[in-house]
Amino acid sequence: MLEKAQQLKLQFEEKVNTAKNPADLEQLRIEFLGKKGSVASLMSELRNVPNDQKKEAGQIINEVKQFIENAIKEKNVELQKLEEERLINAAEDYDVTFPITEEKGSYHPITLVQRELEDIFAAMGFSIEDYDEIVDDYHCFEALNIPKHHPARDMQDTYYLSTNQLLKTHTSAAQNAILKKYTSELEADRPIRVIFPGRCFRNEKIDACHENTFFQMEGVMVDKDISISNLIYFMKTMLSEVFQQDITVRLRPGFFPFVEPGFELDIQCTICGGKGCPSCKDSGWLELCPCGMIHPNVLTAGGLDPEKYTGFAFGLGLTRLAMMRYGIKDIRVFNSCNLKSLSQFENATFTQPEKEVK
Ligand code: PHE
Secondary structure, rough: HHHHHHHHHHHHHHHHHOOOOOOOOOHHHHHHHOOOOOHHHHHHHHHOOOOHHHHHHHHHHHHHHHHHHHHHHHHHHHHHHHHHHHHHHHHOOOOOOOOOOOOOOOOOOHHHHHHHHHHHHOOOOOEEOOOOEEEEEHHHHHHHOOOOOHHHHHHHOOOOOOOOEEEOOOOHHHHHHHHOHHHHHHHHHEEEEEEEEEEEEOOOOOOOOOOEEEEEEEEEEEEEOOOHHHHHHHHOOOOOOOOOOOOOOEEEEEEOOOOOEEEEEOOOOOOOOOOOHHHHEEEEEEEEEEEEOOOOHHHHHHOOOOOOEEEEEEEEHHHHHHHHHHHHOOOOHHOOHHHHOOOOOOOOOOOOOOOOOO
């Protein structure tokens, strides 16, 4: 038994020196110390040893077992260190001329349009604000002159949450907070000029033209003597920049309880110049942006005196504008997570809205 144990020890010593990494070592541990390993089979031979020698033989085997266990532990520490060194060396040993093959990310088309608009409005003195996506009934409706049970609530199919809150159905939900936040501008004899882009949600049936999640960019301007002419001027300037050509606009009456008068702003079709084509359904005009003069009740709710101040508000459909800007025909592309489709716009110049995006 003594001889066999010594042999086993020798065998292990030889092998342990050949282990090059933690995986090799684990293999060895199983081979020697595992349930069906060499030490275990030596133990099972104990039953053939005469009784008076059993104790001594058992001790010998235990010593070998202890030896192997300790040796594996030590070797493990040594191998871990080597592995760390190898990784460090490998990291230092990189080739700066190696071509980078990984794919580059790109901005989402809505982000691109949003940033473009932000730059245009910032250049016209507008501040940019972010607002919550989860809001309460007061901000989304009541502060906007839409009392409970008002039929205008049916214009927007709302997602209500169990917390008595809701997902904002339009960026107008931020108007009240923005007016309050920027009152100091008026006190300092400066106009309030703010845009606030954001994601909106409505319980819509999804098809090529409708989404339940879409983006708007709201804008407000308030001061003494702000009129519809100011509204038209800002919208025209902004749209001419976006479409990189002179844009003709027209206003049609539109109903929104938070503006009076309210309008739908149309732009003359950028494809046919107003003659009529499939893109504008032969009308020569494209509906783009609801807007109007802020209702006195909304100014009052925002802490402003409607006798003293007037202002305009607009709710530009960012998703819509991105579709027109890049010629995207199916709104579902935006939320599709289809990187192949979404990554093709970053370097796109102005595209006529005819290209089909798959
Ligand atoms: N909030 C309105 C909507 O989403 C749009 C709008 C904004 C209309 C501002 C007028 C003024 O339907």
